[in-house]
Amino acid sequence: MSGPAARLTSQAVQALLLDTEPWLSCEDCFHLLDQHVEAVLDPDARPDPAFVAHLAGCPACAEEAAALAALIARPPEG
Amino acid sequence: MPIIRSEPAPSLDRIESARHKDIDRDTHTDIAFDWVAGLNATGREREDALRRLHALMVRAAGHQVWRLRGLLADDSPGTIEDIVNLVADDAMTALLGKLDTFEGRSRFTTWAFKFAIYQAGNEVRRRQWQHRQVELRDVATPADPSPGPEHHAEAGDLAVELSRAMHAALTPHQRRIAVALLVDEVPIDVLAERLATTRGALYKTLHDVRSRLRAHLVASGHLDSQGGIA
Amino acid sequence: MRCEPARDVIEWRRQRLIEAGFLPVQAMDLARDRVDVHALMGLIDRGCSPALAARILVPTPEGW
Numbered sequence: 001m002s003g004p005a006a007r008l009t010s011q012a013v014q015a016l017l018l019d020t021e022p023w024l025s026c027e028d029c030f031h032l033l034d035q036h037v038e039a040v041l042d043p044d045a046r047p048d049p050a051f052v053a054h055l056a057g058c059p060a061c062a063e064e065a066a067a068l069a070a071l072i073a074r075p076p077e078g
Numbered sequence: 079m080p081i082i083r084s085e086p087a088p089s090l091d092r093i094e095s096a097r098h099k100d101i102d103r104d105t106h107t108d109i110a111f112d113w114v115a116g117l118n119a120t121g122r123e124r125e126d127a128l129r130r131l132h133a134l135m136v137r138a139a140g141h142q143v144w145r146l147r148g149l150l151a152d153d154s155p156g157t158i159e160d161i162v163n164l165v166a167d168d169a170m171t172a173l174l175g176k177l178d179t180f181e182g183r184s185r186f187t188t189w190a191f192k193f194a195i196y197q198a199g200n201e202v203r204r205r206q207w208q209h210r211q212v213e214l215r216d217v218a219t220p221a222d223p224s225p226g227p228e229h230h231a232e233a234g235d236l237a238v239e240l241s242r243a244m245h246a247a248l249t250p251h252q253r254r255i256a257v258a259l260l261v262d263e264v265p266i267d268v269l270a271e272r273l274a275t276t277r278g279a280l281y282k283t284l285h286d287v288r289s290r291l292r293a294h295l296v297a298s299g300h301l302d303s304q305g306g307i308a
Numbered sequence: 309m310r311c312e313p314a315r316d317v318i319e320w321r322r323q324r325l326i327e328a329g330f331l332p333v334q335a336m337d338l339a340r341d342r343v344d345v346h347a348l349m350g351l352i353d354r355g356c357s358p359a360l361a362a363r364i365l366v367p368t369p370e371g372w
Contacts, residue, residue: 003215006257008237015260016240017292019305020285026266026278033192034184057288058281060199060266063146067195071141072188214324249353255346272320274339275346283346 020057024050029061037068105187108134113186117177131173134187135166138194146202165201169194203265212264212272214254217244236307239300240291247294248287255280256287321345330358338362 008016024032032051039045055062108130116127139162147153150161173193180189220238244253258264259280270277295301302308321339326332328349338348343365351361 003213005216005218006261007218008241008261010234010237012261013234013237013240016244016256016288017295017301017305018288019292020288023285026276026281030192030196031179034189038184038188057284058266060203060277064192064195064199067142067145067199068188068192070145071138071191071195072185212320249350251346251349251353270346272317273324273345274321274342275344279344279346283350 018057020053022050022053024054026054026058026061029054029058030064033061033065033068037065037072040065041069041073108187109185111186113190114177114180117174128170131190132166132170134190135169135173135194136162138191139165139169139198142195142198143202146199149202149206151205161198161201161205165197166194168201169197172197200267203268204271207265207268212258212269213262215257215262216250217241217253217257217261219245236300239295239298243291243294243298247290252283252287252290255283259284324349325358328352328358330362334358334362338366341366 029051032048036048036051040047055065111127111130113127113131116123117131118124119127140158143158143161143165147158150157170193173190176193180186218241220241244256248256255269258269259266266277266280270280273280292301292305296303296305299308318336318339322332322335324345325335325338325348329352330338338345343362347365348358348361351364352358356364
């Protein structure tokens with residue numbers, strides 16, 4: 001196979017053992033992204049555990065959620 | 079003599095500042111607009127809605143490309159503009175194909191933005207990795223000779239046990255996907271494109287990998303039942 | 309939208325498929341036709357031969 005065998009760093013160990021339950025697929029995360037990001041920006045809303053777990057385990061989806069939150073939370077200039 | 083630049087060129091900051099002012103002025107009118115009616119209309123009303131939708135896509139694409147510009151080898155204004163326009167067009171096509179899935183559980187603008195943000199991230203990471211080697215390598219077995227002191231400094235007992243667990247509990251392809259995504263940190267959409275698969279399929283594999291490894295290490299006593307180090 | 313994968317991506321897939329046991333000609337066809345390499349590898353992990361894995365994901369009247 002290609003490349004030398006990989007050694008596990010402490011960061012990789014953490015990432016490999018991350019608990020990503022309850023299950024949420026990337027497709028479902030995208031489908032729910034807008035409503036969950038708006039909910040996260042609501043201080044009274046409770047975050048969905050599956051959504052939170054997915055973002056912890058999927059950097060790409062997490063980046064999209066952060067970008068969307070930053071875009072819609074931008075305060076209007078005076 | 080090469081120009082070494084550690085900060086974005088001033089012209090990019092001025093462009094971004096001006097863009098923010100435009101965004102804030104337009105935000106309220108965009109939120110109030112009846113997008114679904116406009117995009118389902120015909121004639122000039124639909125053309126107007128499409129034009130406004132494209133402006134939304136450009137805004138969100140510009141926002142995300144700007145956030146990720148550090149990943150680009152070429153972040154010149156011309157390249158940024160090209161990427162933003164390409165992404166906005168792709169996002170618009172994707173959104174219009176899924177217009178009937180908008181359920182009104184969020185603002186239309188929030189729902190629409192995510193299409194451009196998704197496409198922008200994919201495009202920036204694709205460009206970042208287009209000339210980089212992606213390997214599908216296995217994880218070393220603990221019996222393999224150590225390459226040097228840094229291995230001992232980083233590994234620790236849990237890493238050794240985890241390597242053993244990966245060989246005991248995972249298939250060869252599962253190990254290679256886990257290494258590519260979590261050790262080599264290949265972006266999931268970049269790896270999906272190389273393998274002609276989907277981000278979701280790879281994430282499912284990753285989820286299964288994590289579940290199997292946790293279960294294996296709990297059974298062997300290296301993790302407690304809550305998943306903490308025993 | 310981009311539909312054609314870059315030539316080097318096709319070559320990368322071809323190499324991975326050959327390493328997995330596919331014949332070179334079949335590997336090139338699968339790589340060029342964007343057959344899901346992740347799914348192919350998953351079937352091989354479960355004990356399918358490369359030929360059977362290809363037949364499952366790319367059913368044709370003639371077979372491989």
